[in-house]
Amino acid sequence: MRPFFKSTKGKLLILLAVMMIFGACIIGGGNNANQSNSGGDAVNPAPPVDQPENNQPAPVEPEPPAEEPPAEEPPAEEPPAEEPPAEEPPAEEPPAADEELNTTRLVPALKNIMLRPEDLKEEYIMQNDKEVDNTRMISQITWGDGRVYNAATSRITGWNTYMERAQNIFAPFSFRTRVEVFETVEGAKTAFSDDWLFIYNDENLDLSEILSTDCDYGQECVLAYYEENIAGTTDFNVYYHLVFRYHNVTVYVFSRGLEGTVDEDTVYEIADLMISRLSEYE
Numbered sequence: 001m002r003p004f005f006k007s008t009k010g011k012l013l014i015l016l017a018v019m020m021i022f023g024a025c026i027i028g029g030g031n032n033a034n035q036s037n038s039g040g041d042a043v044n045p046a047p048p049v050d051q052p053e054n055n056q057p058a059p060v061e062p063e064p065p066a067e068e069p070p071a072e073e074p075p076a077e078e079p080p081a082e083e084p085p086a087e088e089p090p091a092e093e094p095p096a097a098d099e100e101l102n103t104t105r106l107v108p109a110l111k112n113i114m115l116r117p118e119d120l121k122e123e124y125i126m127q128n129d130k131e132v133d134n135t136r137m138i139s140q141i142t143w144g145d146g147r148v149y150n151a152a153t154s155r156i157t158g159w160n161t162y163m164e165r166a167q168n169i170f171a172p173f174s175f176r177t178r179v180e181v182f183e184t185v186e187g188a189k190t191a192f193s194d195d196w197l198f199i200y201n202d203e204n205l206d207l208s209e210i211l212s213t214d215c216d217y218g219q220e221c222v223l224a225y226y227e228e229n230i231a232g233t234t235d236f237n238v239y240y241h242l243v244f245r246y247h248n249v250t251v252y253v254f255s256r257g258l259e260g261t262v263d264e265d266t267v268y269e270i271a272d273l274m275i276s277r278l279s280e281y282e
Contacts, residue, residue: 098185100184106249106281110159112277114177115253115270116161119273123167125164126162127162127163128161129160130160131157132158133158134150143196143198153188153191154187155181155182155187156183157180160178163176170260172255172257173256176254177254179249179250181248183248199222207241208225209225210222211224215244217242217246217268218245218251221244222241224240224241225238235259237257238259238263240256241253246274246275246278251275253271255267
């Protein structure tokens with residue numbers, strides 16, 4: 001047999017047998033692989049899983065960090081409140097129309113308009129109570145021509161009262177009221193002008209001071225006063241003159257007395273009374 005294995009034919013047979021055995025091994029391994037991977041794809045072995053040693057518990061996986069709540073958006077800024085529009089001052093009431101009083105009714109009742117003793121708190125005695133018509137006005141006016149005055153002012157008539165206190169009491173010594181009625185407002189304005197008003201023109205009238213030319217009586221108003229020392233004393237007598245135009249009428253209020261018995265309010269109170277009576281003829 002040895003010569004056979006050593007021969008060339010024997011060697012070839014042996015080589016052939018070895019190749020057949022090797023080929024069978026390869027084919028067998030391929031079948032096993034096909035059985036474990038029916039899909040035909042190569043299967044990679046799974047990586048080894050770390051097993052805990054000595055039955056130690058598996059390490060706890062850290063919890064994911066808690067999600068921070070979303071930051072709250074700042075509240076939207078409210079637009080500034082609109083300031084309410086400034087209130088407009090109330091419209092001033094238009095002045096009452098400067099219209100003539102009803103002279104048809106006023107002239108016959110003129111005597112009742114005047115200040116009388118019963119209108120005063122203390123007892124007074126009437127010294128003069130008479131109508132001053134245009135003829136009398138011509139003779140009484142001393143600061144101009146009475147005829148020109150009557151024509152320029154369209155004067156209708158007037159009335160004058162004068163009274164003195166009855167007793168020696170602490171009260172004004174005397175009161176005078178004088179009213180003149182004109183046909184028109186324009187005529188009364190002329191009578192109240194600087195050219196004709198006695199306050200500015202009567203040289204026999206003593207005045208210490210004109211206190212006001214816009215006092216609150218009628219449509220035009222002048223307040224003046226005079227003070228005189230009582231001879232041999234430190235006391236003074238004071239005189240207050242208030243004259244105002246009320247539509248087409250002029251009113252003069254005068255009071256005289258010891259200082260302390262007469263002041264502005266004394267003549268203002270009489271003016272209020274006169275206006276309240278004249279207003280009945282508007």
